[in-house]
Each structure stands twice: as structure tokens, then as C-alpha cells.
Amino acid sequence: MKKISLLLLAVCTVSYASAQKQDYPIQPVAFTNVKLTDHFWTSRIETNRKVTIPASFARCESTGRVKNFQMAxxxxxxxxTTYPFDDTDIYKTIEGASYSLALHPDKKLDHYVDSMITIVGKAQEGDGYLYTARTIDPLHVGDWLGTERWVKEQENSHELYCAGHMYEGAVAHYMATGKRNFLDIAIRNADLLVRVFGPGKRHVAPGHEIVEMGLVRLYRVTGKTEYLNLAKFFIDERGHKEYNKKSKNVFENGVYWQDDKPVINQDEAEGHAVRAMYLYSGMADVAALTGDKQYLAAIDKIWDNMVGKKMYVQGSIGAVGDGERFGANYELPNATAYNETCAAIGNVFWNQRMFLLHGDSKYIDVLEKTLYNGLISGVGLDGKSFFYTNAMQIRDGFNHPDIERERAGWFTCSCCPTNVARLMPSIPGYIYAQNGKDVFINLFISGTGDMKVDNKDLKITQQNNYPWDGGLAFTINPASAVDMNLKIRIPGWAQNQAVPSDLYIYQQNMSQKVIVKLNGKAIDYKMEHGYAVISKKWKKGDKVEINLPMDVQRVIANTNLPDDAGKVALQRGPVMYCAEWKDNDGKASNIIVPQNAVFTTNYQPELLNGVMVLKADVKAVAVTADGQNVSTQNKTLTAIPYYGWANRGKGEMTVWFPQQVKYVELLAN
Structure with missing residues (x-):
């Protein structure tokens, strides 16, 4: 297999076919240049390679997704199958398999992927159109599609959404293998879009964004400016359709599609959360490549709104099940929290791009919170069971239709499992980045990263037991002495900041100062945008050590969140915790965590593939067997990382704990 240096997924920012004058000022280090040795992420990436990707392909076959292409x-x-966008599950799985092939050459998988691409290619129409729901039988297309191409694109046809995922998968495959078979299919389709859409041609604001991101990726590989221009055209088309602006219904007023006003006038995270993340990511891409300052101003405001008013404490977004969408400001209910896994993945994409634009650690703080909590909660430890939604609490006797209590192997709409398959192998690409002589260390994962500074090879080796331990060590090995500004992120959570806003705060601040040692000696360092900056001429074997405080923190919510009033959530390092039925006598909804509760920690290697467990003496509400008496009793609370819940069966779970009882609601069921 031809080996090609890779920059993929949200970390793809360099043109391979043409030198671009303008781009993200900060460039990520390609995940193919990063080798991991830690347990936490290598085990997950291996499970994704050995289990998730094969299972996704198998389910694409068994559910008829492959058959759709064969019939087309x-x-x-x-x-x-049920949805016209089911084509994308094959595209996304090919993308994840391509990332895997880039790191682990596998002739059998390579051959299988080629066989899938052959099937996809045969379904493509002569002019480049590729969309099985129409091509199979254009006269009988169902309610989601119009009788002609594109006529329902702004609503539910998802024709451009399918194209966007195809482009993402095709570029990944080309960069991993050097083969053009999938790339040429994508280019023929993109050339069709260029002929159909644009000024003086057909106008549409894509109903489900991602074609914008995909077109940018094709532009980076091919150098065809038509693709970048079309991505911008699609973004600028938003906000021009006639809706009922007075309606409060998000479908009637255009909010659901982020289409109620032009993007440069938007200042609030709104509508379908996955679509929103893909739109804001596409805007960041286009802004980086064109210098569009109005785009930048808009996404800066939208980011502030989301992180300040619309994000759950464990990094999930999209609170409302009706439309899988953002709610109003501070609309973050626990009992009905939706939190689609795809939205968490999109949140990682967007925050990486915001960091590449601005170089501020607050974006990586949000990325890390999402990654370690609300994202990986969406995939079971077995690699083949998933959550579409990610609950904040599960109570016996409460069964909201949107809230999943147990993981499933597949869904009728299975966008989340295949999205996980494509994200997981790219995680090493989020660890390092650089801007000339500025080298950023963003995530703390043991292994090595290779890059060049001032045209000299540089290897950085990380040694840690993160996220369970705060001790971090970085060995710097340049080929020869080099002047460099090493920028190590000091996480917001280690600086008494639960999130980079006032939406959640620590109930009590930590007093420890983060100490940085260089070659064994504590040094004074300057902080810039959340990074400890060490500027010097680095020599082979220089070593930096940092010890981040790993206190168990009580997190409290902004007073505008009524569901969390009087309650605390538990955080240790980047990891949010929950109580699950399995460890707490079958219940989690009856636990009270008094303000004087003292937490102890214990790493349990046999539990949930190895986790740090929190314990504390607390109170629990007890009801007698005859249902006639209520009392409190002493209890030992056991809390596990939120991401690990529902791997041991179905039962109660909660993230937020009352600190005292103010009243008791009596339920007779």
C-alpha cells in the first residue's frame, strides 16, 4: 500500500495539490505522525479497528444499505431501507476504515473497501449524480424526495448531505491508499454540483449541512477553487427563503435548518444540533481559506452562546428531542436530555477548528470535555453497542420516548455508530499543533509525535496515566538544538474553571498552583491564552514535567438552570462522574450528597476496562416495602465515569445529586 502523509477529518488543513496563500494559522500534526502507547485511547482505537468498523460494514450489508447501491x-x-441518507453509513464506514488502513495496513480490509467502492461507483449515474433513493426508481421516490432532483433538498431529501459524506470518505481513502477509485467518483459528483448550483444557476441552502465541509476537503486535494467557491455559496444561501418569521415553531420559522437569517447575522446556536455543528465547521473552514471576517465574527458569537447557555455539564449539546436540536437559552433539562452522539462528534470538529483559528485553549477545553465524556459515552466498551442519545438521568418509573436506557447494536437511523467509526482513529491528530516555532500540546496521551520546526525533525514523547493521574512528562528530542516556543495547555479544569463560561463553576476553588519543571527544576513560566509557554533553545533530552491537581470537584450550575438548583455534579480531572444502579443498591435517584461529604478515589483495573472510582459516605432516601414510610439512611456512594454507564445492564443513573432534601414528591406508581 502506498504510504502518504495524512491530515484527515477535522484535522485536515493542508492543501496537497496546490499551495494555498491563506489557511488556518495553526496547523495540526497529522495523526499518522503520532503513535500512541497509552491504554485509555489505544484500546478504544483498536476496538474500533477490530470490532466497530467490521460490524458497521456487516450491518450495512445485512440492513440493505449495500443492496440499495446494487439496485441503483x-x-x-x-x-x-428507511431513510434516503442511509447511503452515508457506507461512506462514513469507508472513511473510518481508511483512517485505520493509514495506521494499520490490512490487505483484507483494503480489498473489501475496494469492493464497496466498486459497488458505489456502479450506482453513479452518467452525469455524476449518486443517490440511490432516486436512482433505483425515479418515478417512485417516497415522501422525502421530490419528483425531480434537488427540489426537496432544502427540506428532507438529503441529496447534498449524502454528497458531503461521500467527499469526506473519498478524500480519506485517497490520502490513506493513494488510490483514485473513490476520489474520482466524488469528483464527478462535485463537478455536477458546480454545473448545477451557484450564481445564475440553481439556488439552495442545503437542508442538512456537511457538503460544505466535504467540498473544502476536495478543494484541498484537487486545488479546484470551484469547490471552495461552491462551499461558500451554499453557506451564503442561508437566510433567504421565505418562512413564517412570526411563528415560534422552529420548523416553520427556519430556525431548525439554521436558515432563519443569513449566517453572518446569526449569533445563537440554533436548530438541529448536528446540522449546526457541520455548518459552523464549514464556516470556519471557509473563513480560514478566504479570510472572511464576517464568518469569524458570527461563529465567535455563536460559540460564546453555546458554551455559555446551551451545553450540558459533560459536554453534550442538543437538549431537545423534538428536532434533535438546541433549545432556548438555558433550556437544559435533565429528565429529557437528548444529546445526540453525532452532535458531540460535530462539537469536536468545530472546537478543533476554532482552536486552529484563534490558538486559545478554551476551545480545546470544550473539545476535551466532550471527548472524554459526552462523546465516548455514545459507544459501548464492546465497540458494537451504541447510544444515539446520551441521557443525564434515568429513573425507574420515568420512560420518556426520547431517552434510551440501554445501548443498541444498530438503529433505523444509524448515523451515530458510523460517525463513531470515522472519528475514533483520528484522535491522535488532535494532540499536537504548530504555527512556525510555536508548538502546541493540547491533549495528554502517552506516545510520540513527530514534526518539523525550522526544518529540523522534532520528536515529542509523552508519558502519563491521564486521565486518571495528573502527572505529565514531556521529553523533547530535536534532531539538533532548535529555538522553539513550547505551549502546553493548562486545562481550565485545573485553573478552577469547570467550563469556559459561567454556565458551570466549581463550588469551591482549588488552591494548588500548577508547577512546571524543566529538567527537574521548577521554573517561572508565562501563560498565554491558557498555555504555559516555555521559550528556549531546546536540546535533545530536555524534559518538562507538570503535575495537574486531581481533586474531586463539586460542580454547580448557573442559577438559570432550574433542574440543577441545589445539586452538584462530580468532576475529577477532565472526567465527569455519575452514579449507576449497579454500584448503588439498584438505585441512583435517591442519593443525597451533603456538603460535608469527603470523596476517596480508587483505581479499579477490572471494572469497565479500568476506571478511577469515587466513593463517599452520603445519605439515601429509603421507602419501606409497604410504601408507608420514608426515611434517610447512611450509604456509601460509588460513582463511575459518566462515559461508562449502561455497559452492565439497564437501570437508574444520574449525573446531578441534591445536597439536601427540600421537599418530597409523592408518586404512587
Whole structure:
């Protein structure tokens, strides 16, 4: 297999076909240049390679997704899955497999992927159109599609959404293998879009964004400015359709599609959360490549709104099940929290891009919180069971239809499992970045990263037991002495900041100062945008050590969040915790965590693939067997990392704990 240096997924920011004059000022270090040795992430990435990707391909076959392409190639049959965007599950799985192939050459997988691409290619129409739900039988297309191409694109047809995922998968495959078979399919389709859409041609604001991100990736590989221009055209089309602006219904007023006003006038995270993340990521890409300052101003405001008023304490977004969307400011209910896994993945994409634009650690703080909590909660430790939604609490006797209590192997709409498959192998690409002589260390994962500074090879080796231990060590090995500004992120959570806003804060601040040692001696360092900056001429074997405080923190919510009033959430390092039925006598909804509760920690290697467990003496509400008496009793609370819940069966779970009882609601069921 031809080996090609890779920059993929949210970390793809360099043009391979043409030198671009303008781009993100900060560039990530490609994940193919990063080798991991830690347990936490290598085990997950290996599980993704050995279990998730094969299972995704198998389910694409068994559920008819592959058959749709085969019928489209024959131009006959009946579309046999539920949603017209089911094509994307194959594209996303090919993308994840390509990332895996880049790190682990596998002839069998390589051959299988090629066989899938052949099937996809045969379904493509002569002019480049590729969309099985229409091609199979254009006269009988169902309610989601119009009788002609594109006529329902702004609503539910998802034709451009399918194209965007195809482009993402095709670029990944080309960069991993050097083969053009999938890339050429994507280019033929993109060339069709260029002929159809644009000034003086057809106008549309894509109903489900991602084609914008995909077109940018094709532009980076091909150098065709038409693709970048079309991405910007699609973004600028938003806000021009006639809606009922007076309606409070998000479908009637355009908010659901982020289409109620032009993007440069938007200042609030709104509508379908996954679509929003893809739109804001696309805006960041186009802004970086064109210098569009109005885009930058808009996404800066939108980010502030989301992090300050619309994000759950464990990094999840999209609170409302009706439309899988953002709610109003401070609308963050626990009992009905939706929190789609795809939205968390999109949140990682967007925050990486915001960091590449601005170089501020607050974006990585949000990325890390999402990554370690609200994202990986979406995939079971077995690698083949998933959550579409990610609950904040599960109570016996409360069964909201949107809230999943147990993981499933697949869904009728299975966007989340295949999205996980493509994200997981790219995680090493989020660790390091650089801007000339500025080298950023953003995530703390043991292993090595290779890059060049001043045209000299540089290897950074990390040694740690993160996220369970705050001791970090970095060995710097340049080929020869080099002047460099090493910028190590000091996480907000280690600086008494639960999130980079006042939405959540620590109930009591930590007093420890983060100490940085260089070659064994504590040094004074300057802080810039959340980074400890060490500027010097670095020599081979220079070593930096940092010890981040790992206190158990009580997190309290802004007073505008009524569901969390009088309650605390538990955080240790980047990890949020929950109580689950399995460890707490079958219940989690009856636990009271008094202000004087003292927490102890204990690493349990046999539990949930190895986790740090929190314990404390607390109170629990008890009801007698006859249901006639209520009392409190002493209890030992056991809390596990939030991401690990529902791996041991179905039962109660909660993230927020009352600190005292103010009243008791009596339920007779």
C-alpha cells in the first residue's frame, strides 16, 4: 500500500495539490505522525479497528444499505431501507476504515473497501449524480424526495448531505491508499454540483449541512477553487427563503435548518444540533481559506452562546428531542436530555477548528470535555453497542420516548455508530499543533509525535496515566538544538474553571498552583491564552514535567438552570462522574450528597476496562416495602465515569445529586 502523509477529518488543513496563500494559522500534526502507547485511547482505537468498523460494514450489508447501491446500479428494485441518507453509513464506514488502513495496513480490509467502492461507483449515474433513493426508481421516490432532483433538498431529501459524506470518505481513502477509485467518483459528483448550483444557476441552502465541509476537503486535494467557491455559496444561501418569521415553531420559522437569517447575522446556536455543528465547521473552514471576517465574527458569537447557555455539564449539546436540536437559552433539562452522539462528534470538529483559528485553549477545553465524556459515552466498551442519545438521568418509573436506557447494536437511523467509526482513529491528530516555532500540546496521551520546526525533525514523547493521574512528562528530542516556543495547555479544569463560561463553576476553588519543571527544576513560566509557554533553545533530552491537581470537584450550575438548583455534579480531572444502579443498591435517584461529604478515589483495573472510582459516605432516601414510610439512611456512594454507564445492564443513573432534601414528591406508581 502506498504510504502518504495524512491530515484527515477535522484535522485536515493542508492543501496537497496546490499551495494555498491563506489557511488556518495553526496547523495540526497529522495523526499518522503520532503513535500512541497509552491504554485509555489505544484500546478504544483498536476496538474500533477490530470490532466497530467490521460490524458497521456487516450491518450495512445485512440492513440493505449495500443492496440499495446494487439496485441503483441495475436501475431497478425498491429502495429497501428507511431513510434516503442511509447511503452515508457506507461512506462514513469507508472513511473510518481508511483512517485505520493509514495506521494499520490490512490487505483484507483494503480489498473489501475496494469492493464497496466498486459497488458505489456502479450506482453513479452518467452525469455524476449518486443517490440511490432516486436512482433505483425515479418515478417512485417516497415522501422525502421530490419528483425531480434537488427540489426537496432544502427540506428532507438529503441529496447534498449524502454528497458531503461521500467527499469526506473519498478524500480519506485517497490520502490513506493513494488510490483514485473513490476520489474520482466524488469528483464527478462535485463537478455536477458546480454545473448545477451557484450564481445564475440553481439556488439552495442545503437542508442538512456537511457538503460544505466535504467540498473544502476536495478543494484541498484537487486545488479546484470551484469547490471552495461552491462551499461558500451554499453557506451564503442561508437566510433567504421565505418562512413564517412570526411563528415560534422552529420548523416553520427556519430556525431548525439554521436558515432563519443569513449566517453572518446569526449569533445563537440554533436548530438541529448536528446540522449546526457541520455548518459552523464549514464556516470556519471557509473563513480560514478566504479570510472572511464576517464568518469569524458570527461563529465567535455563536460559540460564546453555546458554551455559555446551551451545553450540558459533560459536554453534550442538543437538549431537545423534538428536532434533535438546541433549545432556548438555558433550556437544559435533565429528565429529557437528548444529546445526540453525532452532535458531540460535530462539537469536536468545530472546537478543533476554532482552536486552529484563534490558538486559545478554551476551545480545546470544550473539545476535551466532550471527548472524554459526552462523546465516548455514545459507544459501548464492546465497540458494537451504541447510544444515539446520551441521557443525564434515568429513573425507574420515568420512560420518556426520547431517552434510551440501554445501548443498541444498530438503529433505523444509524448515523451515530458510523460517525463513531470515522472519528475514533483520528484522535491522535488532535494532540499536537504548530504555527512556525510555536508548538502546541493540547491533549495528554502517552506516545510520540513527530514534526518539523525550522526544518529540523522534532520528536515529542509523552508519558502519563491521564486521565486518571495528573502527572505529565514531556521529553523533547530535536534532531539538533532548535529555538522553539513550547505551549502546553493548562486545562481550565485545573485553573478552577469547570467550563469556559459561567454556565458551570466549581463550588469551591482549588488552591494548588500548577508547577512546571524543566529538567527537574521548577521554573517561572508565562501563560498565554491558557498555555504555559516555555521559550528556549531546546536540546535533545530536555524534559518538562507538570503535575495537574486531581481533586474531586463539586460542580454547580448557573442559577438559570432550574433542574440543577441545589445539586452538584462530580468532576475529577477532565472526567465527569455519575452514579449507576449497579454500584448503588439498584438505585441512583435517591442519593443525597451533603456538603460535608469527603470523596476517596480508587483505581479499579477490572471494572469497565479500568476506571478511577469515587466513593463517599452520603445519605439515601429509603421507602419501606409497604410504601408507608420514608426515611434517610447512611450509604456509601460509588460513582463511575459518566462515559461508562449502561455497559452492565439497564437501570437508574444520574449525573446531578441534591445536597439536601427540600421537599418530597409523592408518586404512587
Amino acid at each position: 446500479a441495475e436501475r431497478k428494485g425498491k429502495f429497501c
